[in-house]
Amino acid sequence: MNAFTFYNPVKIYFGKDAIENVRHELSAFGPNVLLTYGGGSIKRNGLYERVVTILKECGKNITELSGIMANPRTTKVEEGVSLVKENHIDLILAVGGGSVIDCSKAIATVSCMEDMTDYWERLFVKKEKTNRALPLAAIVTLPATGSEMNTDCVITNWEEQLKYSYSSIHQYPRFSILDPQYTFTMPREQIVYGSIDILSHIYEIYFSMPDENNVSDDVALALMKNVMENLELALDNPLNETARGNLMWDATMALNGIIQVGKQEDWMAHKIEHALSAFYDIPHGAGLAIVHPVYLAYICKGHYEKFAHYAVSVMGIDPTGKTNHELALEGLKATSAFFKKIGAPTTLREVGIPASAIAAIAEKTLCIKTSYGELTKEDVAAILRQCY
Amino acid sequence: MNAFTFYNPVKIYFGKDAIENVRHELSAFGPNVLLTYGGGSIKRNGLYERVVTILKECGKNITELSGIMANPRTTKVEEGVSLVKENHIDLILAVGGGSVIDCSKAIATVSCMEDMTDYWERLFVKKEKTNRALPLAAIVTLPATGSEMNTDCVITNWEEQLKYSYSSIHQYPRFSILDPQYTFTMPREQIVYGSIDILSHIYEIYFSMPDENNVSDDVALALMKNVMENLELALDNPLNETARGNLMWDATMALNGIIQVGKQEDWMAHKIEHALSAFYDIPHGAGLAIVHPVYLAYICKGHYEKFAHYAVSVMGIDPTGKTNHELALEGLKATSAFFKKIGAPTTLREVGIPASAIAAIAEKTLCIKTSYGELTKEDVAAILRQCY
Structure with missing residues (x-):
């Protein structure tokens, strides 16, 4: 720690x-x-x-x-x-x-x-x-x-x-x-985008240094799993009180500091999404569903073990005979597929953002040196092109 | 929740x-x-x-x-x-x-x-x-x-x-x-008993109602696993800073309220241990290593699914072809074996408490109606006899 x-x-x-x-x-x-x-x-x-x-x-x-x-x-x-x-x-x-x-x-x-x-x-x-x-x-x-x-x-x-x-x-x-x-009357779209926002918060924290075994990361993985399980239950039955309660507390736990202790946190997917939604008034959760898996695939090199851990323990990927690199990419593909399955957009095209806007969005993105390396405006443009 | x-x-x-x-x-x-x-x-x-x-x-x-x-x-x-x-x-x-x-x-x-x-x-x-x-x-x-x-x-x-x-x-x-x-100079025995105390706190909370899916239990399982992994690393190399840091934060997280929200908590193994160590000045962690697995086996009926979840996700028991009942008991046996392996006593005999003292200890135990059912002084005596 x-x-x-x-x-x-x-x-x-x-x-x-x-x-x-x-x-x-x-x-x-x-x-x-x-x-x-x-x-x-x-x-x-x-x-x-x-x-x-x-x-x-x-x-x-x-x-x-x-x-x-x-x-x-x-x-x-x-x-x-x-x-x-x-x-x-x-x-x-x-x-x-x-x-x-x-x-x-x-x-x-x-x-x-x-x-x-x-x-x-x-x-x-x-x-x-x-x-x-x-x-x-x-x-x-x-x-x-x-x-x-x-x-x-x-x-x-x-x-x-x-x-x-x-x-x-x-x-x-x-x-x-x-x-x-109070959440029972939320439209389905808001449940979906809200839950993607929760997951995205946990990703921003988990996928940052340190990579070594630490309590925060283990709790983060438990929360991710809880969100995914309960989101599916809540979408099946919006009146499932247990599922709605779990999601509500997951949201708070994701950002009350508990899984953040000892972590550097990068928040780069959020920074890209903030640039997106400053130009286009799309739901924050929709922007994150599009950007996050692509961003993570872009930066995972050198951290395959941690990404593999996520793939196996949260996304349920069978690790038999696979390298950490393969598991990492498979886990992120499964994440994007999960977002698609629950009805979120996973490309810029789907939300009507034209390819011609990418340069301006990248230019507006607040780029920082993340714990996983520096991300330039050129990197952001490359990520956004892959989101198209 | x-x-x-x-x-x-x-x-x-x-x-x-x-x-x-x-x-x-x-x-x-x-x-x-x-x-x-x-x-x-x-x-x-x-x-x-x-x-x-x-x-x-x-x-x-x-x-x-x-x-x-x-x-x-x-x-x-x-x-x-x-x-x-x-x-x-x-x-x-x-x-x-x-x-x-x-x-x-x-x-x-x-x-x-x-x-x-x-x-x-x-x-x-x-x-x-x-x-x-x-x-x-x-x-x-x-x-x-x-x-x-x-x-x-x-x-x-x-x-x-x-x-x-x-x-x-x-x-x-x-x-x-x-x-x-500051923990680097702790004698091995204190690392062991301290960690058993941490695990025991998490057990008292996790193994209580509600049994239904909830954030607290998922975080509790993550903490248990983290304690066991890092305890073994710390015993192998007492100067392993990561392991010592994880154990230190696990201890705090086990009882700072986070995994307690929405849980009833029973604390019955602690109540029995408190009676034990009020008579015999044995380390708290030693008393818990003896009492906790036996107590849990005594009360697990009707809650096999939850105990099976612990067995598989924390103790690494292979679930293939086993009932939840079998998994529950196997998980508790593995827990006791783990305590023994790290050098803790697992019977009253080992710490020199005579069988003749059991009745008086049971009599002194503060018995309560736990969320898993009422435990009488007779039950406590039966548990202590199984600890002999």
Whole structure:
């Protein structure tokens, strides 16, 4: 195990009617709550009404920021910050998936900046350290990003076609509510893309140095297997409570730091996908399904043993008579086939991104020296051409 | 997944020279530190001197409580409480394994009680709730109990021959230092017993309801495998840094709550072992090696599928042509054989506990209704007879 620091103080309430815990948690905060959410789904499934009732019964004043969509934008962050200032908000309560929670985290941080001019440049580009954020809490309706138990947010700057992240210890939610029943009404497409996002998070961490035997990687493999098994069960029967509960906790576990300890993490497939979806408003999970297996095949040289381990223990590939190199490639082919089987696109063509766009997307990709080697914009273009 | 609440705010610093982080952490506490430790091993390996130097350089006044041995006793807790009161202690810094940390937790809680009369009865027997404890932090030298990242302590009342636990959210260490190099000088026996203790913790959690597919159980299986693999590597070469690091983090992960979410946990093998070692001062890990496989074989009926899963995925038993019942028993036999192979006792006879003591030990065992069924004192006696 490499050296690490682990600290995660988020309180998780998981299970049926876990939302009732909001009542006693609310007493720690002032009276003004900014309730943030996305489209109308929480109004249709009754969750909106339940949250509002609890907030009112606890004597809170509610301000609303609605319409936070996938790939939340800087404009929405700014709208939220204005509401925070006008209404002297004490707590942001995010009800939704990763986009709503991420947007709320950015609002929480930006609204505490003394001077928010150039906040995009200072936080998302230069990663300037901040020393506080407004308290926030989350009620999760879509298991995917793990945002409910970590410090990160990803925001899209639509004008500059950039999708960057910002991380701060002050962005940890004070508490998060995970009730699998809120996920029962998710459309099939969202279950699929959410689960691919979960798997992709685990890949970004597992497929990075160190390769040597370590606890984090072993737990990562267990989580990948659990996601795949339970995704198939949930697609067969969307009301399978066990499967939905497992997927929900898998999503949180994938990014709450536990499988990240001692790992370098590369996040290069996400960086390519962020460039993709900054140009084309495709679902994050769709972009990942296209990019991830191709990216991994591109970089697996020199790490065949680790990829073979994944192929055998997660994808169930029979190792008899095969080299690690063969197993690695077979495992990645099987991964792409799994994505296709569950209905995700696996080529850029399928989502209508033209080959002519590849150069510009590669140019926009934030290239870094990963733990598995340096990836240039030329490499990204080569990967994207293989995704076509 | 069953409903659960998860909250663990312990900050972990892991890796070589992680102890340097003590410096900035100390600034959050007052000047008077109670330094607690066990025998002389930390004086021999230089750790004592390093800790004292750091404390002095940070301007702290040091009071010492030494000689905290395995199965720490109420008398030692009381000695610590007196030192806390006489010296107006602001922080307890525990340097050692689970016994030192557990004893320090009890001191932290008892010294904050307004009236500590009957503290044994009130806390350890009746589990009375407390609302504060003195801050404590840990520097781990023996990976085993996971005490460095949880709320529990186990204390022995030698006069009453009882070994009971107490748990309080205020007993979470503020921070814990895990540097695998401090474990390099552990005697072989301690590596063995510490690792059996880790495995046993995972068994107590995994082998409990629910049996249905859940994230916690999948992570538990991954940890068990990691412990067994790395224990053998560490015994082959005690200076194998990777193996020692993995074992150290396995110990913490086994009991920091992560594999416990949604699980009922039974802890019945520990309860039997606690009765054993309240009568006979044998190492905790030795008692567990004797009791655990026999206890599991005694209760596995009706849960063969789960036991078979363990046998195949952790113990590497070939499932071809075998029933789950057969696999379950074969897996437990292999577990006992593994304990024997690494040098642990697997019968009461080997540790000199006479058959005539069984009735009294069973009588002392705290029997509970476990999630796998009720275990009476007669059952415990039957299990202990099979351990002979």
